[in-house]
Amino acid sequence: MIRAALRGLTTRGRSFLAAAAAATVSAFALGERELLQVAGLLAALPILAVIAVARTRYRLSCTRAVHPGRIQAGNPASVALRLENLSRVPTGVLLLEEQLPPALGEPPRFVLDRLASRQWSSVEYPIRVDVRGRYEIGPLTVRLTDPFGLCELTRSFTRTERIIVTPQVTPLASIPLEGDQSGMSPNQPRSTVARGEDAASTREYRVGDDLRRVHWKSTARTGELMVRREEQPRESLGTVLVDTRFSAHRGTGPTSSLEWAISSAASITCHLLRAGFDLHLVTDAGVDAELRPESGENIALGILAEAEASRIQSLGMALDRLQHERDQLLVAVVGLLTPEECARLAAARTGGTSIAVLIDSTAWASLPGAAKSDAERRYQENVARLAAAGWKVLPARPGARISSLWTLAGTAGGGAALAGGGPEAPEGHGAPNGQWASNGSGVPR
Template structure:
């Protein structure tokens, strides 16, 4: 009630003060008519406070997002729903939602009157050019009585989170990543149940299906042997994202770092759609901040919501204080092979040597080196030469370059290097 009386407007306080003064004067002067007027002026704002205080707790509000996850530079629709569950109609209402500055101006709606048991729905759109997680709310409702005596504000505690993920560009289906073995037309197979290293029939174990007994091997070895079975072999790809703060000049949605994040998301999603098991790795040796789709850190088409999990992790990735790639190299020690795609900023010769050693554990390596300056530094050129000398396919990314065109160039360069190696 103290907060309710604190909502008296200037008009309400004036009426209350004037009514009290009139009552005092009427008592001193013995004027009954003046007393009636004073009581009316003093009671009116008090009645408005009591009515609004009751109505405030009988008005409910909610919010819904459609969708709750959008790409950068895309819009999301926010719907607000207000319901009056009391038996009395409301007066003038002003609805206001708390929105971060990057999503646009704070939306405000004025509702003239909501009847008893009635509902009102309004909506607005938000858009962000910067990826991230943004909290919408709480929803604030300001109630005003018809006489303008009192204004009360109620905040609905629930808040919703809008996730703005990096933009994903469609990439052409080139042969750079190959086919996921065991899928489509590929006939490469690996062994199941007993692991990929079980290349010969093994001895019978308790619980094995008797229908898997390999009689020829049983007769040969003199003990029960079970045959091996086949399953599709998984093809792997690691997307390495350089997050070093000093490697990228500039900031903002058009910066080189944001291009690298968007490129990493596009390549990872493209490879996962082709059936590969993809993993996102940063220069600090950790996976994408926060979440992996599986216990082994790999995300693929066989894992539900794998793409969404990876994009949500990239939505909050930020610069790191690292100066090299030593931790990333250590994380690749148990790499099962496959393709390595790296998005790096300015890379010096000593950093390139660490990246060069990562090439030995992969079937192929492609590096997109972002050059945010008009003329590349000598150290960056030396680093690119080191990578190419170690067998990396290196493409220098200039401002305004399209990832789809660079992806085709990387495929052509990779095939040319493979043909030259086979010829030699």
């Protein structure tokens, strides 16, 4: 500890030792013995400071609380530190410094006054994160010093705090999400389609279901193996597909098309979970998470908070994971698609509502005239193909808001496409006032 304290000598302390050495040399060179007394005094002060700091045996505890518990990207938050002196001796003035990753800002520094035995004090500092992800706060370091500022010793707590910064979640309006061929009301859950008296108490057989629950009467009538619903007589099922491929997006940082896609997917997923849906969250990176309304929101936000741009080139594996129940809801938030991927996505539509948030990622990049025209042509071809297959296509461009697109998705029939990306789309894209427009085949006019 003495060695550590010696290494902690401040510039002032080292200057005192240098002055002591100079006085000693001068005393022998000039034959002035009185200078040795001055040299001894100059050397004694930093040495005593080193001993005092090294023998300091403070027992301190530190607790940390982050408010709010769930932080959304772009929103402010605060961290409260509570420091308590557990030893019997009072502390001196403490210099505190919190360790933070660069994304959370500059490390905050505090000066804490003397703490008596069993006394505690608290400090609070703000943080603001513009990029989602998982971060680690801490550890807290304490700098001990003597009253003259000759020696400074740094000690560090070991405890850190992990925080998750989730994507921005935008509240969405409730819209009709009925199956096109189910004949059900807009507010009726998707899997309780009107297929007879037993429709509300049966569902399609899934791998792993107990064969003793097979409902033979419904099986004979529908031609498909049906089982009784014992716990959930009415289910709302859906799948949300999120395209995180690096090749499918453009732009960098919080304003990239990837961040727009993840934030939109988070908003849609949370909205559907709050509406009572059982969801599958699927990504091209291999995620296939089952989400329940009671606990799925935290799971989904945790997954999307740590999602990174994947190097996977094809969306094929994600399309293979889509659940193909007869009347389930499908929502796909996708970037640039090849004609083959677009054809597969179009064919994945079931009898339920299918919504494609089709991001025009090239609009996030600066392209020359010819390349821009070619990208626009291919994009409109994908819009037309999905719309013709019965998808509700929501073209998204820079400036579009998922809340506006989602609301407009409830005002159009299957196969419609919103031109341009909503009222917030940049000038030159889309129909006036964000209205729906098509030429009959789903191609925007």
